[in-house]
Amino acid sequence: MVTAETHELVKKGEMLPLMEEFYTIQGEGYHKGTAAYFIRIGGCDVGCHWCDVKESWNAEVHPPTLTSQIVENAIKYSDTVVVTGGEPLTWDMTKLTNELKEKGASVHIETSGAYPLTGKWDWICLSPKKLKLPTPEVYRNANELKVIVYNKNDFEFAEEQADKVPDDCILYLQPEWSKRDKMIPQIVDYVMQNPKWKVSLQTHKYLNIP
Numbered sequence: 001m002v003t004a005e006t007h008e009l010v011k012k013g014e015m016l017p018l019m020e021e022f023y024t025i026q027g028e029g030y031h032k033g034t035a036a037y038f039i040r041i042g043g044c045d046v047g048c049h050w051c052d053v054k055e056s057w058n059a060e061v062h063p064p065t066l067t068s069q070i071v072e073n074a075i076k077y078s079d080t081v082v083v084t085g086g087e088p089l090t091w092d093m094t095k096l097t098n099e100l101k102e103k104g105a106s107v108h109i110e111t112s113g114a115y116p117l118t119g120k121w122d123w124i125c126l127s128p129k130k131l132k133l134p135t136p137e138v139y140r141n142a143n144e145l146k147v148i149v150y151n152k153n154d155f156e157f158a159e160e161q162a163d164k165v166p167d168d169c170i171l172y173l174q175p176e177w178s179k180r181d182k183m184i185p186q187i188v189d190y191v192m193q194n195p196k197w198k199v200s201l202q203t204h205k206y207l208n209i210p
């Protein structure tokens with residue numbers, strides 16, 4: 001049971017339902033290979049059937065944690081911090097990102113973009129989902145677009161999404177993990193035919209790291 005006071009603090013972004021945090025190597029997208037501290041915030045109602053972190057969905061099982069405490073801890077590990085979830089934009093990211101940036105961190109987000117953009121970000125990785133499309137401001141501010149390819153219809157979805165992001169947004173196709181053997185050859189062919197796209201793999205899963 002969370003008290004009314006805790007609920008208010010979460011609403012203001014002064015507390016956040018923290019699922020886990022870990023220092024690792026960014027496995028995906030533009031910054032792959034870079035050491036980064038990951039903050040995984042619980043809560044997501046998008047419902048991707050292939051989501052690799054379904055344990056994050058129910059915010060109520062993740063303890064509300066003081067945002068300042070999350071920041072103090074994160075900056076001990078790395079000056080690159082990746083905020084992920086769950087869907088981090090479920091919550092008000094203003095305080096978390098302001099404090100991380102005050103302490104000199106470069107702050108990245110992994111988001112479906114399904115909720116309004118809050119917070120100040122050095123890098124926005126937008127991974128749009130058909131079930132709950134991104135809001136206009138997330139499209140407008142995306143630095144990379146990372147479309148998950150589960151089946152061949154996702155190439156068409158990827159092109160529709162690419163039309164909605166800025167011209168300098170970097171475009172990635174990433175195989176859905178369970179379908180990787182089937183989809184990697186199709187992604188490789190597609191990228192060779194359509195070289196505005198790049199391949200992204202979940203390299204942390206090959207490296208056996210978090």
Ligand SMILES: C[S@@+](CC[C@H](N)C(=O)[O-])C[C@H]1O[C@@H](n2cnc3c(N)ncnc32)[C@H](O)[C@@H]1O
Binds near residue numbers: 050052175177
């Ligand atoms: C778990 S999500 C959390 C952040 C946010 N909810 C989102 O979807 O962008 C982090 C990244 O993992 C990707 N992802 C999740 N499950 C995946 C899977 N089974 N295979 C490949 N990528 C996956 C998402 O598309 C997203 O880019």
Ligand SMILES: Nc1nc2[nH]cc(C(=O)O)c2c(=O)[nH]1
Binds near residue numbers: 210
């Ligand atoms: N190493 C590593 N890189 C990642 N890039 C995005 C991730 C995520 O779950 O948001 C992730 C993750 O879970 N681990």
Ligand code: SF4
Binds near residue numbers: 054087
């Ligand atoms: S939006 Fe992200 S966290 Fe939510 S179900 Fe989809 S992949 Fe999982």
Ligand SMILES: [Mg+2]
Binds near residue numbers: 052053
């Ligand atoms: Mg992950």
